[in-house]
Structures are given as structure tokens and as C-alpha cells.
Amino acid sequence: MALFGLFSGKKKTSAAAAKERLQILISHERQNRNGPDFLPDLQRDILAVVKKYVAVRDDHVSIRLDRAGDASVLELNVTLPEN
Amino acid sequence: MATIVTVTSGKGGVGKTTSSAAIAAGLAQAGHRTVVIDFDVGLRNLDLIMGVERRVVFDFVSVIAGEATLNQALIQDKRLENLSILAASQTKDKDALTEEGVGQVLDQLAEMGFEYIVCDSPAGIERGATMALHFADHAVIVTNPEVSSVRDSDRILGILQSKSKRAKEGGKVHEHLLITRYDPARVENGEMLSKEDVCDILAVKLIGVIPESKSVLKASNTGVPVILDDDADAGLAYSDAVARFLGEDRPMRFVTPKKQGLFSRILGGGD
Numbered sequence: 095m096a097l098f099g100l101f102s103g104k105k106k107t108s109a110a111a112a113k114e115r116l117q118i119l120i121s122h123e124r125q126n127r128n129g130p131d132f133l134p135d136l137q138r139d140i141l142a143v144v145k146k147y148v149a150v151r152d153d154h155v156s157i158r159l160d161r162a163g164d165a166s167v168l169e170l171n172v173t174l175p176e177n
Numbered sequence: 178m179a180t181i182v183t184v185t186s187g188k189g190g191v192g193k194t195t196s197s198a199a200i201a202a203g204l205a206q207a208g209h210r211t212v213v214i215d216f217d218v219g220l221r222n223l224d225l226i227m228g229v230e231r232r233v234v235f236d237f238v239s240v241i242a243g244e245a246t247l248n249q250a251l252i253q254d255k256r257l258e259n260l261s262i263l264a265a266s267q268t269k270d271k272d273a274l275t276e277e278g279v280g281q282v283l284d285q286l287a288e289m290g291f292e293y294i295v296c297d298s299p300a301g302i303e304r305g306a307t308m309a310l311h312f313a314d315h316a317v318i319v320t321n322p323e324v325s326s327v328r329d330s331d332r333i334l335g336i337l338q339s340k341s342k343r344a345k346e347g348g349k350v351h352e353h354l355l356i357t358r359y360d361p362a363r364v365e366n367g368e369m370l371s372k373e374d375v376c377d378i379l380a381v382k383l384i385g386v387i388p389e390s391k392s393v394l395k396a397s398n399t400g401v402p403v404i405l406d407d408d409a410d411a412g413l414a415y416s417d418a419v420a421r422f423l424g425e426d427r428p429m430r431f432v433t434p435k436k437q438g439l440f441s442r443i444l445g446g447g448d
């Protein structure tokens with residue numbers, strides 16, 4: 095197996111996978127925590143309103159605040175069910 | 178003015194207590210009057226790692242509660258005259274650590290002439306941990322090269338940057354990354370995050386890399402901080418980290434796999 099390992103250098107290692115997953119997750123988590131304190135509450139309220147009309151899963155509504163120059167952009171994503 | 182150094186991580190079992198004992202002993206060895214405090218109220222263990230478990234009469238919480246004076250509760254290390262230990266309570270619950278009470282004890286330690294106050298944080302983000310973070314001047318973030326540990330470390334960084342006393346006063350806690358339980362052979366095989374990977378992700382300055390080492394268990398078995406074992410790779414790596422903390426420039430050691438013969442490598446002896 096060790097010999098095989100010597101020649102399979104191009105295959106993605108598990109450490110590389112760990113790094114990639116962590117970078118995505120942590121950048122997401124940092125964005126949330128740098129946002130204003132009301133963001134989680136706003137997300138909860140919006141979810142409640144959407145749910146009055148469409149049956150969506152909790153994790154299908156995401157909200158984020160991005161800064162673009164001197165303006166802030168509130169981005170709301172709602173994934174609607176197929177039917 | 179005392180400098181408060183908090184050893185923290187979020188995740189449990191990554192090496193905070195081992196590191197707190199080593200760093201405190203290292204600072205004392207370097208000639209600085211140092212006290213190390215166990216913030217893990219209810220689950221004290223620093224006393225065991227320091228080898229003073231039979232000398233604990235009063236503790237951190239009994240001082241805050243006014244049941245003992247600080248002088249009664251401080252345990253003088255028998256090996257290093259510059260080093261004292263303040264144990265955590267075994268019985269009281271962690272709400273006993275009030276911000277006012279902890280602040281008073283830290284002030285009093287500073288008045289007594291301690292230069293460094295090393296705080297061994299419990300795992301999690303509850304009271305004991307947030308108290309230890311709150312007063313930090315420096316934070317040593319102990320991280321294992323493993324996904325959940327790295328993620329938890331990042332959460333702790335978030336708390337330091339928003340909720341610590343320094344952050345609230347518009348300043349910044351000095352952050353240092355200490356990677357522990359590092360296995361260079363597994364890193365080389367792509368089975369473990371490398372020190373560069375962890376630094377990239379967390380974006381904190383690396384103060385040391387402590388190898389996975391049998392010497393750590395031996396040290397805890399006997400109640401001697403591993404930094405006092407001159408034959409131990411982990412002990413030497415901790416000495417380097419403390420020297421860097423004190424401003425010295427030292428190359429990283431024990432970060433490449435131990436040399437092996439070609440024969441054992443072919444047979445897959447890399448583990």
C-alpha cells in the first residue's frame with residue numbers, strides 16, 4: 095500500500111478535503127457573526143412569514159448581509175419546494 | 178501590571194491543561210513570577226497535572242466567596258520558586274465565577290507582584306470559559322489539526338474579538354495559535370491538516386507546534402509539567418513556544434517526520 099501511495103500523488107487527500115470544507119464553513123460562520131445582532135431574529139421572522147404561504151424547510155431560507163462599497167446589501171434566499 | 182494569558186480552545190481534550198501547565202512552568206523558568214489558575218470549576222485537573230493535588234485546601238471559588246484569603250489558597254510549586262497554582266473548586270458550580278469576583282482576584286494577584294497570570298480555560302463557551310476569555314490580554318488558542326477543533330477555535334476567536342474586555346474597550350486581545358498533537362508523518366501522507374493549513378484557515382500567528390508524544394502521558398502520570406522533561410520532544414517544543422511568546426525567534430522543531438530507512442518505508446512503516 096505504501097508503494098501504491100507513492101504513485102497516487104494526484105489523488106485528493108483527506109487533509110485537503112478537510113481544509114476545503116473548513117474554509118467554506120468558517121467563512122460562512124464569520125459572515126454571520128460579523129453581521130448585526132438582529133440578523134438571526136430577522137431570519138426567524140422572515141421564515142415565519144414565508145411559512146404562512148409555502149411549506150419550506152427551515153434551512154431553505156438563508157439571509158446574509160454583504161458590504162459593497164459604502165452600501166450594505168441584504169440578500170435573502172428562499173428555496174421553494176418543487177411542487 | 179500583570180499580563181493575563183488565557184489558554185483556550187472551545188473543544189475539550191485538545192491539550193489546554195497540558196499547555197497551561199507547560200506555559201506557566203516555562204514562564205517561571207524564564208524568571209517571571211507566574212501564577213496558573215484553573216477555571217474549570219467542578220472538573221478540576223490542573224492540580225493533578227501540576228502534581229499538587231494533595232496540597233489543595235482552598236481554591237479559586239473559596240477566595241471569591243470570601244471563605245479564604247488568596248494567600249491561603251495559592252499553592253507554591255516545589256520545583257520552581259516563581260510559580261504558584263490556584264486550583265479550581267471541585268464541588269461548587271461554575272456560576273460561582275462572577276465577573277466582579279474574578280476581576281478582584283486577578284487585580285489582587287497583580288498587586289502581589291505576579292507578572293503573568295495564566296488562565297486554564299474549560300472547554301465550551303459557558304461561564305468558566307467566557308470569564309477566562311473576558312479578562313485576557315493574550316490568548317493562546319490550542320488547536321488540534323482536526324476539523325472540529327479548528328472550527329471551535331474560530332468560534333473562540335469570534336468571542337475574543339467581540340466580547341472580551343479589551344475588545345469592548347476598543348482594543349484587541351493578542352492572539353497566538355498553538356497547534357498540539359501534531360503528527361508530521363500523517364501530515365506528510367495527507368491524512369492530517371498541516372500547520373500551514375491550520376494557519377491559513379484561522380489566520381492567527383503560530384506560536385508553536387507540539388508533536389503528538391508519549392512523553393505527555395508520562396508527564397501527567399507523574400504530575401510534572403512536560404516542559405520540565407528535557408528529554409521530551411513535546412517539552413522542548415513547549416520551551417520553544419514560551420521563548421517565542423517572550424519575543425525570541427526560534428525555528429519550529431519536530432514538524433517533519435522522523436527519518437526512516439527506505440526499507441521500512443517500502444513496507445509501509447510510516448504509521
Ligand SMILES: Nc1ncnc2c1ncn2[C@@H]1O[C@H](COP(=O)(O)OP(=O)(O)O)[C@@H](O)[C@H]1O
Nearest residue numbers: 189190191192193194195358388389390393394
Ligand atoms: N502533545 C500531546 N501528545 C499526546 N497526548 C497529548 C498531547 N497533548 C495532550 N495530550 C493528551 O490529551 C488529553 C487531553 O489533554 P488536556 O490537556 O487535559 O486537554 P484539555 O485541557 O484541553 O481538555 C490528555 O490525556 C493528554 O495527556
Ligand SMILES: [Mg+2]
Nearest residue numbers: 193194217222
Ligand atoms: Mg482542561
